[in-house]
Each structure stands twice: as C-alpha cells, then as structure tokens.
Amino acid sequence: MFNALEYIGFTSPRAGEWNEYGPEVLGLQVAPDEGDGVVRLRMDDSAYRISVEEGTVDNLDHLGWSVGGPREFEAAIAELESKGISVVRESAELAAKRCVADLASFTDPFGWRQELHWGLALRQGTFQPGRPMSGFVTAEQGVGHVALAVPDLAIAEAFYVDLLGFRLSDEIRAMGQAIRFYHCNSRHHSLALVPIPGMTGVAHLMLEARSLDDVGTALDAAQRRGDLLVSLGRHCNDHMVSFYTDTPSGVQIEYGWGAIESDPTTKANMIDRGDIWGHHPTGDAWPAPGILRPVDTEEMHA
Ligand SMILES: [Fe+2]
Structure with a gap:
C-alpha cells in the first residue's frame, strides 16, 4: 500500500538538544525554525525527515508513510476503511506542519499513530549536511527503517502484513529471540518487529549514510559524547555495517552503510544468527528498546 517511510516524529522534553546532536553526531541539517517548538532535521532535499517536538515525555509520535499521489491517497483511505480501519482526514494546518500535500491518520493495534500522505515538500538543491559527509540513502527508500517492539507478533502481522501489505524480507532467530523484517520498497526493510511480551515501543x-567513512566519523562523534551503545558490526540479513548510539530522547539511532536491497522475487529467509561480526554491546547487556511501555493484549484477542 505504501511507497516508503518518508518521515518520523518524536516528542521529547529535550527536543532542543537535537539542534546540536543532529548535526554533530548524525550529520543531519537543522531545518529553519518555524517557531512551533519542533526541531526538524533534514537528510536530503526533502523539507525534513525527522522531527522532535517539545513534549513532557520521550515518545514516538508518528510514522509518516507515503503513497504515490492524490489518487493513490484516496484509494488507500478507501481500502483502509473497507478493511475496518478508522481513518481521520487531517486538517490543512497539520498537513502544512508536516510539509505534505494531503494528510490522513490511523493507529495500529498498539496505539502507534500512522500518518498517510502524498507530496512531502521537496526543496531541490538546498540540502547541506550538518557536518562534512557524503549524504544519506533516501529517495524511493525513504528515511530509513524503524524497529518496533510489539507484545504479540500475530496481532502485529495481522495489521502490518495482512492489512497494510508489508512483505517479509527475513527472520533472524538468535539469542532466544525471533525478529522479523519487512519491506515495502527496495530498502531491505522499512519495518522490523521485535516481540517483547507485554510491551510495545520503538527500539x-x-x-543509512552513503559512505563507510560517514559511519566512522559518526562513530567517533558518538564515542566522544559517551553515547555509543553497540559497537560497529555487520548484520547477517541486510549486511548493514552499523553502530547504535543513544540520543537526547531515549530513541536509539542505528547509523549504517552498505545494506543490500530487498528483492520482491525472493522468498523470505530464516537466518540463525544476528551478525557476521561486531555489534557488541558497550554495557552489560544488549540495550533495551529505547522507549518502551506496557500494553495489554487481552482485549485485542477478544
Ligand atoms: Fe536496524
């Protein structure tokens, strides 16, 4: 149903710190201040890709999924409603705040807000990274991928796979966990689902940077700040060379390079280890998902 995860929004009491963290560690460009308490961060010529709004708690606020244009937007709303999903057509004011042409929203079974849109504003030739770097892999692949902790994989797949049409890229079974990875375009995965009983959250x-040197430079910056959570390593499934860093707002950033693309003709693989090399936690244990809250699945099964 969707073309890509185009943008993602968080809330945080420390939103303002992203003005420094985004450029210095991640190489993102801070978009001009709109005076609305939202820090918008750019990765390419799109108006922005990541927003952090001042709020009382650290949280994932929304995921911004695109469709091809106005006709596809109407078709997607009709399809969602025909499947029993309650869709809200959002105001022109909120669409303008998100820098998109048209906006609608609905929620997943765990309460995560999904935003459907077309026309994320493009400002050609205006992207300047926050520090010297070669830029990011975006375009038709969107902002990157998000890993969500879900209390029940069957409920999650009924929504994301059966209703929204995400396709399974592969499953990693390692360290007593089975994590599934899903694509909606050529990015190996735009969504990963991490089952954690009784909890939901954004892991x-x-x-994805355009060069390995960009990853090394970001790694140095994260280490200088004491923010490094997981060392450099290469995942078995998408072959991403990456590290994981803490942020001012609880959510973790995986910063990587060199992923393979999804192949719609390929069957889903089961892979029985997580990493080819590296990805060692810097603390006592693999860090817990950045923003987690309990969720009751009893009603969902009823
Ligand atoms: Fe990841």
Whole structure:
C-alpha cells in the first residue's frame, strides 16, 4: 500500500538538544525554525525527515508513510476503511506542519499513530549536511527503517502484513529471540518487529549514510559524547555495517552503510544468527528498546 517511510516524529522534553546532536553526531541539517517548538532535521532535499517536538515525555509520535499521489491517497483511505480501519482526514494546518500535500491518520493495534500522505515538500538543491559527509540513502527508500517492539507478533502481522501489505524480507532467530523484517520498497526493510511480551515501543531508527567513512566519523562523534551503545558490526540479513548510539530522547539511532536491497522475487529467509561480526554491546547487556511501555493484549484477542 505504501511507497516508503518518508518521515518520523518524536516528542521529547529535550527536543532542543537535537539542534546540536543532529548535526554533530548524525550529520543531519537543522531545518529553519518555524517557531512551533519542533526541531526538524533534514537528510536530503526533502523539507525534513525527522522531527522532535517539545513534549513532557520521550515518545514516538508518528510514522509518516507515503503513497504515490492524490489518487493513490484516496484509494488507500478507501481500502483502509473497507478493511475496518478508522481513518481521520487531517486538517490543512497539520498537513502544512508536516510539509505534505494531503494528510490522513490511523493507529495500529498498539496505539502507534500512522500518518498517510502524498507530496512531502521537496526543496531541490538546498540540502547541506550538518557536518562534512557524503549524504544519506533516501529517495524511493525513504528515511530509513524503524524497529518496533510489539507484545504479540500475530496481532502485529495481522495489521502490518495482512492489512497494510508489508512483505517479509527475513527472520533472524538468535539469542532466544525471533525478529522479523519487512519491506515495502527496495530498502531491505522499512519495518522490523521485535516481540517483547507485554510491551510495545520503538527500539531504534536506522539512518543509512552513503559512505563507510560517514559511519566512522559518526562513530567517533558518538564515542566522544559517551553515547555509543553497540559497537560497529555487520548484520547477517541486510549486511548493514552499523553502530547504535543513544540520543537526547531515549530513541536509539542505528547509523549504517552498505545494506543490500530487498528483492520482491525472493522468498523470505530464516537466518540463525544476528551478525557476521561486531555489534557488541558497550554495557552489560544488549540495550533495551529505547522507549518502551506496557500494553495489554487481552482485549485485542477478544
Ligand atoms: Fe536496524
């Protein structure tokens, strides 16, 4: 149904710190201040890709999924409603705040707000990274991928696979966990689902740089700040060379390079280890998902 995860929004009491963190560690450009308490961060010529709004708690606020244009927007709303999803057509004011042409929203079974849109504003030739770097892999692949912790994989797949049409890229079974990875375009995965009984949350957001040197430079910056959570390593499934860093707002960033693309003709693989090399936690244990809250699945099964 969707073309890509185009943008993602968080809330945080420390939103303002992203004005420094985004450029210095991640190489993102801070978009001009609109005076609305939202820090918008750019990765390419799109108006922005990541927003952090001042709020009382650290949280994932919304995921911004695109469709091809106005006709596809209407078709997607009709399809969602025909499947029993309650869709809200959002105001022109909120669409303008998100820098999109048209906006609608609905929620997943765990309460995560999904935003459907077309026409994320493009400002050609205006992207300047926050520090010297070669830029990010975006375009038709969107902002990157998001890993969500979900209390029940069957409920999650009924929504994301059966209703929204995400396709399984592969499953990693390692360290007593089975994590599934899903694509909606040529990015190996735009969505990962991490089953954690009784909990939901956002484990991390992945950004893909255009060169390995960009990853090394970001790694140095994260280490200088004491923010490094997981060392450099290469995942078995998407072959991403990446590290994981903390942020001012609880959500973790996976910062990587070199992923393979999804192949719609390929069957889903089961892979029985997580990493080819590296990805060692810097603390005592693999860090818990950045923003987690309990969720009751009893009603969902009823
Ligand atoms: Fe990831």
